[in-house]
Amino acid sequence: MSTNVNNVVSTMKSVDKSISNDEILTNGLLSSSTTARAPPHVYSCFVINCTAEPIECSLKYNGRPGEEKFDEIVNVTISGNTEHYFPRKFFQPELPDSYCKWVKIITNIRVKKANKQILEVNYPFEHVRYPIRNWEFHITDKEEILSKPPTRVVNVLKYENLDQYEC
Incomplete structure (x- = not known):
């Protein structure tokens, strides 16, 4: 040994x-x-509105476990048949003693549809088997949020702040 x-x-x-x-x-x-098995973390994602109506989307990023001061909630409205990209978010918990950066983990997606119905998915997300970026969540007319692997490399020309997007 x-x-x-x-x-x-x-x-x-x-x-x-x-x-x-x-x-x-x-x-x-x-x-x-x-x-040890790699955790099923989602670091960045697309929320794809597959419906004709706009949706209100709330996405929660968690920082360090047990410390809410690094958590963050982002609220956006996503028009019908469009998508929104939620980039990776970093934080530095021990400044100025350490310059180490930590990445936040997406832990909750909550959607309010035009008919006022609330849909929600929580960590761990279905089909996620290891840490990943650019995961996809599809909001459907069937009143569900589908958790799907990335279908494409991020088209960085389509988005602002190109340095935040990774292929």
Whole structure:
């Protein structure tokens, strides 16, 4: 076993004295071949209004878990049969001590349709399996929000602030 594995094993055994080294390795408590799964985060997205009527869309970005001061809500009206791009948002929680940037995660999309019906989807979004940008949410006439993988590279010529868009 490597030194790091031995340190983790020692820590686990100090917490629960009944665990043996073999149990830790064979029961999946710790395995050198197992890696952590990437979280299903959506960093930027398109909300595509597939209806003929305008919709009011509210999108929530979450910053650091457990700290609401980095959260942000963006409200827009999306005309019928058009789309709106919500870019990645960054924050720097430890300024001036650290210059590290964190990216906010999209956690909620709420839509109010012309008929006053409210549609909502929350994190984790359907079909998202790993961190991704430019995800798509389609608002349909069937009173649903469909969560779909990106269908195209961002057409940066179509949008303002080109530096915010990534291919």
